[in-house]
Amino acid sequence: MIPLRVTSGCIGCGQCVMQCPTRCLMIRNGKRVYVSSENCSLCGHCFAICPVGAIEIFNMTADQCQVDIKNLQNIDTIIKYRRSIRKYNPEPLQREVLEQLVDFTKYAPSACNFRPLRFLCLSRHCMDEVGAMIAREMSGQFPKLPQQQDQLDIVFRGAPHCIVIYVESNHTHTGMDDAIITMTQLELLAQSKGIGTFWAGMLKTQGNLSAQIKQRINLQEDDMICGCLGIGMPALKYKRSVGRIPYHVDFLE
Ligand SMILES: Cc1cc2nc3c(=O)[nH]c(=O)nc-3n(C[C@H](O)[C@H](O)[C@H](O)COP(=O)(O)O)c2cc1C
Ligand code: SF4
Known part of the structure; x- marks a missing residue:
């Protein structure tokens, strides 16, 4: 089973559905989002965009993945908050x-x-x-x-x-x-x-x-x-970072 869960907090706004790069989320009866296919890459974009934090990934909640979005000059914050942006304002940059x-x-x-x-x-x-x-x-x-x-x-x-x-x-x-x-x-x-x-x-x-x-x-x-x-320029704003499972490191003497 995919370690991604839409909780009862979902308000069915559908922002996550629009953002999913593999189109594996759908809205049921105009009310609740559900995972409709196994194609999920666990990228976490649905998790990061949800305005009410109603998605869990790898058992991590939205609260566990907050970042201080106003402080993007901080290197830790920017590494956590960086996402692959797939929705743009068409205006060219200077x-x-x-x-x-x-x-x-x-x-x-x-x-x-x-x-x-x-x-x-x-x-x-x-x-x-x-x-x-x-x-x-x-x-x-x-x-x-x-x-x-x-x-x-x-x-x-x-x-x-x-x-x-x-x-x-x-x-x-x-x-x-x-x-x-x-x-x-x-x-x-x-x-x-x-x-x-x-x-x-x-x-x-x-x-x-x-x-x-x-x-x-x-x-x-x-x-x-x-x-x-x-x-x-992005045409969307993520609310938080994403849940990721840590890599393992072996320490050698
Ligand atoms: C080498 C490489 C190639 C990628 N190519 C694409 C691509 O062609 N299209 C795309 O939408 N995303 C592409 N991505 C973005 C990945 O899908 C993305 O990094 C991954 O799903 C994790 O999401 P995040 O970058 O938002 O953390 C690429 C990433 C890497 C590292
Ligand atoms: S984790 Fe990524 S691929 Fe999986 S449902 Fe969410 S947005 Fe789609």
Whole structure:
């Protein structure tokens, strides 16, 4: 059984239903939400958005996962409160804001201090075309994707921009580690300023397989896409953090 429970406190507002990325919640008789499928990834977004804290995850209650949302400059708070944002205000961010965020990434660690990363910022027009290309190219694996992409923008989740981090072919051995660190820092920094982000993994996966997609975003065929971050102002606000089960650590002497 999925360790996710909708309690009797549910008021049937349906915010969790809208937010579930795998569409596994439904409202019964317009009154109570229930878990309608086993596809739950336990991401906790329903738990984090519920205005009355009526969902439990891994036996944890909303009260146990409160964070001081006004204090996002605190690193503990921002790590707990960061979520993959999948609902955006379509307004673009100012170019200076994006430039400042990217500028901060120069402080991230880099293997041998090579600093090989290159950045692209895709606009919505480009994302519409690339999203459709990705959906078409992945339709063998996911037959419904082209239609879903058309209706819901599964690839870019409605974000107004996507930052692509890539390296040229002579830096593929260290670029990926640098990029993952950089994306992580960039995401936390953005979310500490109230800007939403999510890892647009489909562009990384399919983009690295497709000469057409690389061409559309001005990359050389042997460039390696290391990470893609959808970014923009969120059109929703989570109320709390999420319940997570801790990783185990073995201590060796
Ligand atoms: C490498 C990677 C790729 C991801 N790709 C996608 C993606 O393509 N679309 C998406 O909506 N979320 C994507 N995510 C977000 C995960 O689904 C998300 O991190 C997870 O469900 C936990 O939720 P949280 O980030 O809100 O804590 C990706 C995350 C990672 C780390
Ligand atoms: S935990 Fe995530 S996947 Fe599971 S029901 Fe809630 S929102 Fe949906």
